[in-house]
Amino acid sequence: MDQVKLDFDPPSACITLNRPQVRNALSPELVAHFHTALDQVQERDDVAALIITGEGTAFCGGADLKVLREIAAQSVKQAHQDSQNLMNFFRRVYEFPKPVIAAVNGPAMAGGCGLASVCDIVLAAEDAVFGYPEVRVGFVPALVAVFLVRICGEKKARELLLTGRLFSAQEAQEMGLVNHVVAKESLLEKAQELAREISQNSPTAVRLTKELMQDLPGLSLEKGLIAALQLNTLIRTTEDFKEGVSSFLEKRRAQWKRR
Structure with missing residues (x-):
């Protein structure tokens, strides 16, 4: 599981996306490792909540550019399977039986923004930046749109997805995508505090x-x-x-x- 790190500190566990050289971009290997980590967290009765964060300066930059090049050459069957794998990834986090807290430590772009949006509670560092820029590279943010509409409503979702513009942690909080904006140095501490609060229930x-x-x-x-x-x-x-x-x-x- 070299592309993710898993740490247990009951009552919380933390999955860290561990590809800092590519801004923790999503790859098939990372997603597979993430599922393995989720399996381990799900088995632990001493874990009340899961924290997700990114290694280095970014939370998650979306899909790996190398993967995007490969996608462009896929057959329809391959494209469908790849899309289904990504759908299953988002859905599993969204439906994970334990509360999931995103600790967004830096940029959360495209699928990375989608990952944050499927978490139950989202904390963001003050300098974190969000965005769904898929349309700028000829892609459709179809899967993340399903969750974004639930969070901030159709009109706001249309604006964000059709323009592909980036927005601050403060704006993300105003639209309901982020629960709390905190100082970067206290981000994980705040996430662990929430996990301890949940563990009392x-x-x-x-x-x-x-x-x-x-x-x-x-x-x-x-x-x-x-x-x-x-x-x-x-x-x-x-x-x-x-x-x-x-x-x-x-x-x-x-x-x-x-x-």
């Missing part, structure tokens, strides 16, 4: 809440309420709910059962 409730939040944007009001009702009913049958109520009434720290 029921893992079962956190996981189910995340699943609900993923589903709600695609549901009508009626179907959304039905989904919420079903989840509200389900959580009351869990051991974690019973432990949470007992610990609150007994004024002690909860010992979560994870079920």
Whole structure:
């Protein structure tokens, strides 16, 4: 896993994109290594949240230029498979059962901006820059558009994707893409602080809440309420709910059962 680094510091784990010589650009190898790291994080009960960041001065510069040249020569079948691999990558991060925190330490471009957008919480260094410049090289940011529309709405997404312009961490925060803008030197510390805060909560409730939040944007009001009702009913049958109520009434720290 030389293209990513994985560090465990419970209650958090950190995956660092490790191709600083090419601004941590995405490659098939990096994506494969990332999946392996996710497998390891998912198995750890002592990890409440995952942090993603980049080695060096960039978070992620998008696709590797070498890969882009190869894409231009692909057959339709190869292009479809490559696109599906990228889709699976974004979707797995978006649907990862543990909360995912992006610590954007520098430029997040194209697929790198997409990676940040599929995380649950995004922290950005004050000098971080974001952008979806795919149209400037004749590409369509199709996969990231699906998530961007959910985050900032159709009109803002249209502007960003059609112009391909870059924007600051402060603007990204204003449009809802970034949760907090922090000093670069305290970026990972803030991410770890959030992970510790999350770790105090029921893992079962956190996981189910995340699943609900993923589903709600695609549901009508009626179907959304039905989904919420079903989840509200389900959580009351869990051991974690019973432990949470007992610990609150007994004024002690909860010992979560994870079920």
